[in-house]
Amino acid sequence: MADKKFEFTGKEVADAIKLACEKLDVPQERLDIEVLETGSSGIFGLIRKKAKISVTVKEEETDEVPVEPQVEAEPKKNFRKPESSKTGTKKAGGRGRSRGTEKAPATESVEKRDTVVPEEDIVPVSAESVALVQEVLVELLEKMEFPSTVEVFSEGIDVFCKITGEYEEYLTGQDGRTVDSIQYILRKIIAKKTPERIKLSVDVGNYRDEREEELKQKAVELAELVKDDGKTQVIPALNPSERRVVHMVLQDDKEIRSRSVGDGLFKKILIYKPGKSKADGRRKGFNKTRRGKGNRAGNSQG
Amino acid sequence: MEQLVTYIATSLVDSPDQVRTTTTEEDDTVTVELSVAQEDLGKVIGKQGRTARAMRSLLAATASKTDKKSRLDIVE
Numbered sequence: 001m002a003d004k005k006f007e008f009t010g011k012e013v014a015d016a017i018k019l020a021c022e023k024l025d026v027p028q029e030r031l032d033i034e035v036l037e038t039g040s041s042g043i044f045g046l047i048r049k050k051a052k053i054s055v056t057v058k059e060e061e062t063d064e065v066p067v068e069p070q071v072e073a074e075p076k077k078n079f080r081k082p083e084s085s086k087t088g089t090k091k092a093g094g095r096g097r098s099r100g101t102e103k104a105p106a107t108e109s110v111e112k113r114d115t116v117v118p119e120e121d122i123v124p125v126s127a128e129s130v131a132l133v134q135e136v137l138v139e140l141l142e143k144m145e146f147p148s149t150v151e152v153f154s155e156g157i158d159v160f161c162k163i164t165g166e167y168e169e170y171l172t173g174q175d176g177r178t179v180d181s182i183q184y185i186l187r188k189i190i191a192k193k194t195p196e197r198i199k200l201s202v203d204v205g206n207y208r209d210e211r212e213e214e215l216k217q218k219a220v221e222l223a224e225l226v227k228d229d230g231k232t233q234v235i236p237a238l239n240p241s242e243r244r245v246v247h248m249v250l251q252d253d254k255e256i257r258s259r260s261v262g263d264g265l266f267k268k269i270l271i272y273k274p275g276k277s278k279a280d281g282r283r284k285g286f287n288k289t290r291r292g293k294g295n296r297a298g299n300s301q302g
Numbered sequence: 303m304e305q306l307v308t309y310i311a312t313s314l315v316d317s318p319d320q321v322r323t324t325t326t327e328e329d330d331t332v333t334v335e336l337s338v339a340q341e342d343l344g345k346v347i348g349k350q351g352r353t354a355r356a357m358r359s360l361l362a363a364t365a366s367k368t369d370k371k372s373r374l375d376i377v378e
Contacts, residue, residue: 136313143306144364170363178363181356188353189313264350 006055012039013051020055032056125154129194133159136189137202140182146171161186161202168205176211179204180239212245219246222271223256232272243269303364307334307374310357315342332365333373346376 006024010016013035021028032055039051134152141148141163148165163171163179172179183202190198201208215238222233235246243260246269250258257274260267304325312318320339325332338346347354358374365372 139309140306143309144360145303145306145367146364167367170367173359173363177359181359184352184356185310185360188348189310192314265352 004056007036007052008055009050009052010039011050013053015039016051016053017055020053024055024057026057030058032058122157123196124156125159125196125198129190129196129198130154130159132193133161133186133190133198133200136193137161137163137182137186140186140189141171144171157197158199158201161200163202163204168207171204172207175237176207179207211242215242215245216249219249219258219269219271223250223253226256226271226273230273232270234268234270236268237266238269239266243267303332303361303372304334306360306364307336307357310360311336311338311346314345314353315339316345317342330369331371331373332361333375334361335375335377337377340378343376343378 006020008016008020008023010019016039017028017031017033020031020033024031034054034056035051036054037049037052039049130152134150137150137152138147141150146165146167148163148167148171151162151164153160163182170178171182173181179202183200186202187200190200203209215235218235222235225231226233238246238260247258247260250256250271255273256271258269258271260269262268304323308321308323311321311323315321315338317339320337320342322337324335326335327333336346345353346357348356354374354376358372361372361374
């Protein structure tokens with residue numbers, strides 16, 4: 001690597017990186033960042049330290065380093081990556097990102113997580129597997145004593161199953177819990193029976209579409225409320241795909257932000273005005289005083 | 303309902319021949335006991351109990367058809 005090193009300081013590593021990008025006029029992906037000192041807001045704002053990084057501008061690299069070893073996230077501040085303090089939740093930063101290593105190529109942050117399988121690995125699902133899905137689902141529904149019509153069709157690695165019949169209400173369940181369970185169990189069974197990579201989804205009647213529409217509507221309504229009075233609104237207990245729908249629909253609205261909080265599969269979504277209620281959604285322990293100067297002694301006690 | 307549990311369990315485990323289920327019914331509650339080979343316990347329980355939870359919700363759906371309650375016990 002033909003490299004020239006630059007050093008930057010900032011209140012936090014993230015700030016230093018931002019500064020580096022601005023000064024050098026390079027996207028963060030092309031910076032090789034070495035954290036010399038992580039900033040520290042100190043205890044009650046007393047022992048403040050500035051963050052210091054050293055960066056090198058990389059040549060365009062095509063061959064990326066495979067997944068780096070994941071070091072257990074330690075509560076030690078030296079091991080915190082800037083992203084983790086930005087998102088506020090420990091988990092969000094911990095998955096699929098390199099941490100604990102001193103050198104942190106920023107290249108593998110977001111894109112890396114989504115591309116689990118390289119393009120060339122996409123093999124359309126075989127007809128046998130489609131038939132297998134159909135057979136297993138029909139049998140499962142029979143065993144549940146809800147015999148129904150099952151339509152299965154595939155597209156690339158996606159396989160869609162649609163259940164119709166007189167038991168749709170039972171098979172949807174409250175908030176789609178039953179259909180989600182069917183989908184989960186079916187995925188497990190199919191994964192066990194075939195080595196093929198299949199993205200399976202199960203729908204009962206038009207439940208998925210209706211639910212999506214309903215969520216979108218709710219999200220937009222709540223967003224309006226937030227814009228009106230600035231109070232943070234919450235949609236409780238959404239599963240990942242449902243959260244995705246909400247985030248997507250709110251993404252383009254610059255006046256409000258949305259984020260997921262909570263642990264486990266079902267998280268809630270907060271819709272809030274940026275600036276104001278950021279601290280509301282943040283978990284208390286992670287409340288870093290990033291903004292503002294001076295003594296914030298009272299702040300971290302939340 | 304026992305059949306349902308048996309079907310799911312045998313489809314998920316490595317030793318389907320060791321899957322045993324028994325059903326007891328008391329008032330309006332149907333209890334299905336499931337036992338599998340020691341090594342397969344994790345498969346029927348799943349990460350964070352997710353598989354077990356999914357099985358329970360399928361059972362609950364079936365039971366609700368006849369206005370009953372259901373229980374799934376996984377026994378060692």
